[in-house]
Amino acid sequence: MPRGVWSEFEERFGSRILEWYGTTEGVAFAYKPVGQGPVGSFGKPPAGVIEMDVVDDEGHSVPPGVPGELIARSSGVDAQLTYIGQPEASAEKVRGGWLHTGDMVTRDDDGWLFYAHRKEQGAIRKLGEFIADGYITRVLAAEPTVADVFVYGIPSDTGAPGESDIVAAVLPVPGADCDPQALIALVAAQLERSHVPDVVQLVRALPTTSAGKIERQVLMKLLDRPDATVIDTYDRRRGANP
Numbered sequence: 001m002p003r004g005v006w007s008e009f010e011e012r013f014g015s016r017i018l019e020w021y022g023t024t025e026g027v028a029f030a031y032k033p034v035g036q037g038p039v040g041s042f043g044k045p046p047a048g049v050i051e052m053d054v055v056d057d058e059g060h061s062v063p064p065g066v067p068g069e070l071i072a073r074s075s076g077v078d079a080q081l082t083y084i085g086q087p088e089a090s091a092e093k094v095r096g097g098w099l100h101t102g103d104m105v106t107r108d109d110d111g112w113l114f115y116a117h118r119k120e121q122g123a124i125r126k127l128g129e130f131i132a133d134g135y136i137t138r139v140l141a142a143e144p145t146v147a148d149v150f151v152y153g154i155p156s157d158t159g160a161p162g163e164s165d166i167v168a169a170v171l172p173v174p175g176a177d178c179d180p181q182a183l184i185a186l187v188a189a190q191l192e193r194s195h196v197p198d199v200v201q202l203v204r205a206l207p208t209t210s211a212g213k214i215e216r217q218v219l220m221k222l223l224d225r226p227d228a229t230v231i232d233t234y235d236r237r238r239g240a241n242p
Helices: 003-013 087-093 133-141 182-192 216-223
Strands: 019-022 029-032 050-055 068-074 099-107 113-118 145-154 163-174 199-202 230-234
Touching: 029 050, 029 133, 029 216, 050 099, 113 230, 133 163, 145 216, 163 182, 163 216, 182 199, 182 230, 199 216
Parallel strands: 163 199
Antiparallel strands: 019 029, 050 068, 068 099, 099 113, 145 163, 199 230
């Protein structure tokens, strides 16, 4: 249940929300009893039954408020799991004796857990599902007129809590006639409707940090410049359409 509509939902329908979390592989389970804990949390693991931790890419615990991957195991027992015919994937999933869920979460100072997104999919949520931006990137990057592309999310124009619009920031090949509408049609032909960019943003360069990471916040600010080259799939006219 998105945090932004939790209380409103309870009031409107005269009900109380029991939020919980589980994995198909078993082992990992947490819940937030009705009326306990902060709104938006999926809870804590049952004490003495299941252990959970939030870790970085090196497997080190991260402090409260810092996103990390959720790992779990039965209390004091190494996690075990077998994917049929995939010994390497099996070992990776339970490395160090913990089930690595692939879910990115945060926790507060009291240990309440909050879901963020799937590790491999990033934080773009559209039409109720988390979008694998890598699929969009691969489709667009294969287009001969595209030199580089970065896909990111911005708050949805619908105002729905937790929902995003998808922006494809495209760096055209110098001198090429890069058609944003054709790029949108390309994605629509190959991927699900939820993956079609809401906005194509043509840029002269993709801004990066000193570490080489794309600066999403800079791209977001560029969207609102009057000289921005922006195509809005649904003609909501974010920025200036050419």
